[in-house]
Amino acid sequence: MKLSLEVRTGYHCNSNKPLDDYLIPLKLTWAPGPLESPEVTYPAPQMEKYSFSPTPLSVYTGNFDLMTKFKVSASATPGQAIITGKLKYQACNDRMCLTPKTIDVSIPIDIIK
């Protein structure tokens, strides 16, 4: 599954592996459901320099995609289902930061044999 994200111009969010322990990483998690063993792949981060930081930061800006590979549970029942997850992120621009946010992600799917 591909989750396409867009960060507003002028803002950035930390990558999944920020270089400073104090920074809050981007993290996508999936709840148990008819699809299991999710493997989330994050894109390579950008190293960007901002006026408030003496060193470049590992961030995402603009458009990027998170890919998740699932396996269909052996017990999954064919038909409509919903997979749910949470996306946590923390965004800043060069003058201020927004408090961390967690977005509920809900995707309807059809499972067929």
Add this chain to the structure above:
Amino acid sequence: MVQEEFCIARNRYIIKLAVRFRSIAAASVLCAALSITGCTEYSSTVRAAVKAEQERKAAPDFNLKDADGKAVKLSDYKGKVVLLNFWATWCGPCKIEIPWFMDFEQTYKDKNFAVLGVSLDEDGWDSVKPYIQQKKINYRVMIGTEQVAQMYGEVDSLPTTFMIDREGRVAAVHIGLVSKSDYIHDILDLLGAPQPDSPVNRGSLLVHPAVYRTK
């Protein structure tokens, strides 16, 4: 294919979730798009000059604990000018200001002035105490609560700093990183001291030498 769109508006920002495709087969690739959108009011910092006295409103009182576990009430600071800074250890721009605030605390603490820091770190003292120790922060820092953040207008962007006058009223608000000289201007104004660019001020003990460096 089914298109759905959800918009969640929460005051100052909009999160837009657009689900573009509905999968037909479990083996096929699902695609969803999500847009993290800040509203225009976040596109620049807000510089508010010190308000006229009649326009100032009472700063909400709070009762929080500092790093030593001692209670900190804003009302205990009545009679002092207070720089109340909301910040977090994950906030880069906040970290630019902290040395300035340490400087202000050192310079003006004997002139009825105090800096209070309110951290909005989710893990509380686990992150904040090591940071205080590492940076040798010389002013009182508390862990904020959602209630306190709401009382101060749902503080959602950091740094946000309130300049509070001797009567416990909000005299100015700074959202985002502003210049050190802006803070000095506010502090001197609220202390009733001459401004750094005033001829009266030359040689005054009230103005730290840094004032001249930042002008």
